[in-house]
Amino acid sequence: MSTGQIATLVGPATVELQEYDVPEPGPGAVLLAVRRANVCGTDVHQWHYESLLLRDAGLGHEFVGEVVALGEGVSTDFAGEPLALGDRVVPVYYLTCHRCPPCLRSEFNLCQNGLAEWKLKPEVAPHFRSGFATHYYLFPGQYFYKVPDSVPDETVAGANCGLAQMLFTIDQVGLAAGETLVVQGAGGLGLYAAAVAHERGARVIAIDGVPERLELARAFGADETVSLADFPESADRVARVQELTGGVGADLVLEVTGVPASFVEAIDLARVGGRIASVGNLNAEATVTMTPGFVTRKSVHIHGVLRYHPWYLHQAVQFLARRQHLHPFEAFSDRSYPLAEVTDALKAGESRSVARVAIVP
Secondary structure, eight states, X not given: OOEEEEEEEEXXXXXXEEEEEOOOOOTTOEEEEEEEEEEOHHHHHHHTTOOSSSTTSBOOOEEEEEEEEEOTTOOBXXXXXXXXXXXXXEEOSSOOOSOSHHHHTTOGGGOTTTTTTTTSOTTSTTOOOSXXXXXXXXXXXXXXXXXXXXXXXXXXXXXXXXXXXXXXXXXHHOOOTTOEXXXXXXXXXXXXXXXXXXXXXXXXXXXXXXXXXXHHHHHTTOSEEEETTTSOSHHHHHHHHHHHTTTSOEEEEEEOSOOHHHHHHHHHHEEEEEEEEEOSOOOTTOOOOOOHHHHHHHTOEEEEOOSOOTTHHHHHHHHHHHHTTTSOGGGSOSOEEOGGGHHHHHHHHHHTSSSOEEEOO
């Protein structure tokens, strides 16, 4: 029996590579070899122990894998595509139990048991429940989709988190052709959002502090960019967006920075009657000071969006297949690390110097 490795969180900002026997997949399960994993902002938050549920668990969830073993009864992906050893797939990183109250309301993205396996310590078989690892165990009923040969690993690695979530968020909150979207943060999520909005005919304004990210944002469909270096104060950025929108403000503000203060700024950036989608702020202990009356007076609609419905991952793969030549998806990360240097990868991801840092086992 062969062994594999998984990056395990054993304390605040403390990762340990642990080695376990590679399991055989049971009925309905699939065993993957991880080909490429991205460092998402959520991984950085987990690394800092900000996730109460995912402490002492494996790290990583945004990745592409290769089928190395099929459990009994598995012959297709969740779109009915025939499956064989060697095929590349992207999995939905959470589970759907179909029995909890959110699932019974068809709110599969909010499944109360979505992290039931991921939260377990890797020492518990079948060990490989997260993406910063050599292998990944797909559980029975866990959605996954085959990757077309035309879409490379560098392009598809972020489909199962960032792109699927942005497609879902924009559908949930709404964005029409001709409307203006302001994206707070031009990391992976922000770039995906720009690409999706561009396809739908919306105008995109991207805000970030890293010049390389703002340059990428234009390549992904942003019509204008606002640099934190040029507009260091919130009031300055709001004034700039007002100027760019003829004094109206944004129809939709997408917060993907993970910075609590950006939520308050989003209210100022939105037009009267506009919408705000809060996606990046996940820390349950971070607080801000705000004036609720501004929300009322502006009639702003605020939407918190967590994860995505699992079939949106199939939409994400299809989006990449038809749009990959229009935007430089492969340029999301200009830096990759071996699994043995996972801590360095997390530090690079935290620095926000690139959109996405990659780990290649």
